[in-house]
Amino acid sequence: MSKDVAIIGAGVSGLSAAWKLAENGFRINVFEKEDVIGGISSTFSHGECKLDYGPHKIYTQLDDVYAEIKKLLGPDLLEIEKKSRIRLEGKYFDYPVTIFQLIFRMNPSITMGIGISYLYAILNSKVSKVRDDSYESYLINRFGKSLCSLVFFPYAKKIWGEPKTLASSLAESRVPIPSLSELAKRKIMGDHGKREISASTFNYPRNGIIDLSKKMAEKIIQSNGNIHLGRGVTRLSVEKGRVISVELSDGASFDADHFISTMPLANLIHMINPMPPQNILNAVDLLKHKNLILVYLVISKDHLFEDNWIFFPEEAYSFNRIFEQKSFSPFMIPKGITVLSAEITCSQESAEWHMDEKKLVDIVIKQLEKSGIISAKDVIDSFTKRIKNAYPVYDINHKKNREIVMEYLDGIMNLYSIGRLGYFNYVGMADCMDMGIKTAQNIVDSNDQADWRKLRKTFESYQTID
């Protein structure tokens, strides 16, 4: 049996694959370009505070993965009651918004507009064959244009882009409410046996989301695996349909029998030597990402709000969500202060991405003061973090382009590209662990390429529950 596996990336996808392979007796070497593990699900220190890169709740309907997470974290896995709100038309509503709040708290003319446009959408779908092929049309057909223009479209524009350019699958996986009438029905009759709209609780590790990765890293090391930090992969040499070795940022080269990559798919394709055909390069370059800027404000108050996070779809705000780390774990921030973080999603070319820290912080403070969330005088410290490629953009053609690239990779027998960016898959941590664990099992079972292809196609149907 082939025993050496090189894994590129020490985020949750790479670590979960490494953990399961190490436990099965494989010789494991994980190469991570950064000096820390955890990838995007990591935690850093700022003074006495421990902070994540954006709010990271653990919630999954994948029972096997959830059982593994519980075993890994044991008593350090906290259970948190979830509370979130959304700001619409100057008011805060529970999120997901309830039908009663829409009727009774919204300005009556807006409520009426929502009702009329919903009825129009329903009638329209009865008399003509409506298109359902984009994020925009999918949601209008189920909620009417007014509600979409109030909630879904401004939010989508902030994070991913113009709703009509986005795939309907984005709405299917990210907006679990089937329609406005279904929302009303569930309020009255309950949602027994139906797809969950929103979780009432979630889990979180006591000392930050990095602990999930730390626990997996401990298991890898206990099983004699190696994790090399600060050693990025820069090139993969392919011969006769197999990866022979990888080159590392320190100039060394490393051979293995199998290679699992969790780096962004485009980076992987551009590192393959000899260079893949032009149509593969073209397809991968059409897969776009959005970057994320996190603006952190240290506030001289014990707590700011009850919510774990609050959504801000309105255009007047440059951020799309704010969160308070303390509402995930009170053990990460000292008493007497709290840290709020505002998430700004943007493209590489945007003005925000290139804006200096002070200017960004000033904008966010002013906007938060206007929203009534903070008072500028209470901000005692501030800083930003920038994350490239935080969000894969599901545009209308992403599935076709991803499949072109994946089919090419299927032809490289011992290479598996998995994870949020490695599979260009807009999913959460548990889904990434599922990909890692199942890819490991595929290698343990010495499955052939047809089995791998079948397995990787299942990675395309994870559902997100907010």
Ligand SMILES: Cc1cc2nc3c(=O)[nH]c(=O)nc-3n(C[C@H](O)[C@H](O)[C@H](O)COP(=O)(O)OP(=O)(O)OC[C@H]3O[C@@H](n4cnc5c(N)ncnc54)[C@H](O)[C@@H]3O)c2cc1C
């Ligand atoms: C703001 C935000 C909030 C989120 N909230 C949640 C949430 O509430 N719940 C949830 O479940 N999920 C959440 N997610 C998603 C979650 O963070 C990801 O699904 C998960 O962390 C992805 O893990 P990964 O291992 O696939 O990728 P990554 O974390 O990106 O790991 C890939 C690793 O590969 C390394 N790498 C890249 N190139 C190379 C190279 N050439 N050589 C070596 N190493 C390399 C990177 O440095 C990185 O460490 C959120 C994401 C964001 C951005």
